[in-house]
Amino acid sequence: MRTYLMLSAALLAAPLLAQDEKDDAKPAAAEIPPPQVVSKRMSGTFGGQRINYVATAGEVHLKGDDGQPRAAINYYSYVKEPRDPNRPVTFLFNGGPGSGSVWLHMGAFGPKRVAIPSDARDDGAPPYPIVDNPDAILDVTDIVFIDPVGTGFSHVVGKGETKDYWGVTKDAQSVAKVIRLWLNENGRWNSPKYLGGESYGTTRTAAVANELEGSFNDVALNGLILISTILDFGAQAEVEGNDMPYIISLPSYAAVAWYHNKVPNRPASLEQFVAEARSFATGPYASALMKGQALQGPERDQVRAQLARYSGLSEQFLERTDLRPSPGRFWKELLRDRGLTVGRLDSRYTGRDRDTAGEEMDNDPSFYGIDAGYTAGVNAWVRDGLGFKTERSYVTIGNVQPWDWDIGLGEATYYKSVAPYIGKAMRENSGLRVFVGQGYYDFATPFFGAEYALTRTGFPQDRIVWKYYEAGHMMYVRDEDRRKLSADVREFIRGR
Missing domain, CATH: 3.40.50.1820 (Alpha/Beta hydrolase fold, catalytic domain)
Structure with a gap:
């Protein structure tokens, strides 16, 4: 654990x-x-x-x-x-x-x-x-x-x-x-x-x-x-084969990416951006994940690009996760270029880990904060x-x-x-x-x-x-x- x-x-x-x-x-x-x-x-x-x-x-x-x-x-x-x-x-x-x-x-x-x-x-x-x-x-x-x-x-x-x-x-x-x-x-x-x-x-x-x-x-x-x-x-169990946690987490990814200015052409309204992410999560994204390995070609490219916009993560990173970025990876990856991790309980909080190249955060900055x-x-x-x-x-x-x-x-x-x-x-x-x-x-x-x-x-x-x-x-x-x-x-x- x-x-x-x-x-x-x-x-x-x-x-x-x-x-x-x-x-x-x-x-x-x-x-x-x-x-x-x-x-x-x-x-x-x-x-x-x-x-x-x-x-x-x-x-x-x-x-x-x-x-x-x-x-x-x-x-x-x-x-x-x-x-x-x-x-x-x-x-x-x-x-x-x-x-x-x-x-x-x-x-x-x-x-x-x-x-x-x-x-x-x-x-x-x-x-x-x-x-x-x-x-x-x-x-x-x-x-x-x-x-x-x-x-x-x-x-x-x-x-x-x-x-x-x-x-x-x-x-x-x-x-x-x-x-x-x-x-x-x-x-x-x-x-x-x-x-x-x-x-x-x-x-x-x-x-x-x-x-x-x-x-x-x-x-x-x-x-x-x-x-x-x-x-x-x-629905939220992070176990192999269950794609629901990725769908459920995506609107939160969008909110946090918006807060930390990781969204290109950032909308003025948080609520508007979250609503867009919700719609994408329950529509194209859910449909894409249901296709499993059959998701290929232009459709995969389009979903990956949209996922990058709403998550604030790069397309290269998302492809390495098979379009399924886990919350733990998100907390570590979103602000990696700034040498920071974002909190789990409250992602407004940021922390500095001993090793900025690691896979997971050392501790939750929103708890020890x-x-x-x-x-x-x-x-x-x-x-x-x-x-x-x-x-x-x-x-x-x-x-x-x-x-x-x-x-x-x-x-x-x-x-x-x-x-x-x-x-x-x-x-x-x-x-x-x-x-x-x-x-x-x-x-x-x-x-x-x-x-x-x-x-x-x-x-x-x-x-x-x-x-x-x-x-x-x-x-x-x-x-x-x-x-x-x-x-x-x-x-x-x-x-x-």
Whole structure:
């Protein structure tokens, strides 16, 4: 597995930093401390409104059939005062699947955020400012951030084992239990409910929605919030013989080539150029790839020339890839003449590798450009700002392998997609709407992958809202897009 994939906050997770032995040891049931819950009354201005709220950093114990705790899952809730049982509540998490909720919590929707450079520069060294976040959405909804087992401070306890929680379905079941327990404790069963995540968090959103709405004892949802979406892993699997990843990636190639001025006669509008690339990808390019080795002569020449225009790569290089440039090669090749690589999570970022002649990047500059600030920010806010006490390390990106990808029987064993969960939920819940927010410069979850997954048969298109941003995977690191994302999600929630 490529090193840069292991460092992403998106589809795969980085190696978990070593814990002290005392952190890893699981105490006997009698020694398990009760869940820690700390709350503070606070106030802030969000969406132009002054809001009084209760901020809580807490734990929930999930129990086995014997009534003994098996896992301690952490959450961070922000609830407006005075409390209103009919006010919307939104449950949010990140992805990985080993990523803590730090990114959405401290970058987009929480009442405090860590301020790092907005213009794709490295975040450097501390201190990092932790500032009020007027773009938090507390004016329209209460918020609960959840860290699943293996992320944040959440961990197994007693007789619990990670294999009971590390998998598409098992993870979703545990998060659904936390949501039900929170609704019980806070008297919010009749509140409008929103569920959302980023990256694998969108996969988790689909699976959790299935757990909440897929039975008679259901928790009906008003909306799903999908940010940097990955639902159809089969279509995007980079395996020999699968040409879909090249088609799905091409509109992103075009956006990034446009951004870095690698497009001859560059159009003034990014959206216009992306639309052209989309049309080429689903038309002439898809048709050409389907022909395999039969694609020869003038037709091949014409497709190669168009592919060069939309990708920013030379025809000579594209011919050597058999017109199938992989994302990893693109990141390294696009700016090779400048001695730079472009980022995977956010291709506005650039980095300098030790060897500019190499095949792959040394590391993702769009991840090491932000990770230090977010790690410092969440620890400072949760420990010092909210007063949560623990000797455990906050896991921003952790190793949750092996992950059980089984999502069902039959053909789902071979083709992994949780998108049908969303289609089914929308067909069976006429009040369920879906928000999809995508960054143009994101290669971890390319925007065309979301478009492909959610426009198949069975998805009511009139209840899906699409928004795009001129940044990458964590589009909110760009100040303009954080404000736009916040306004778009507010409008979505108010639109119920």
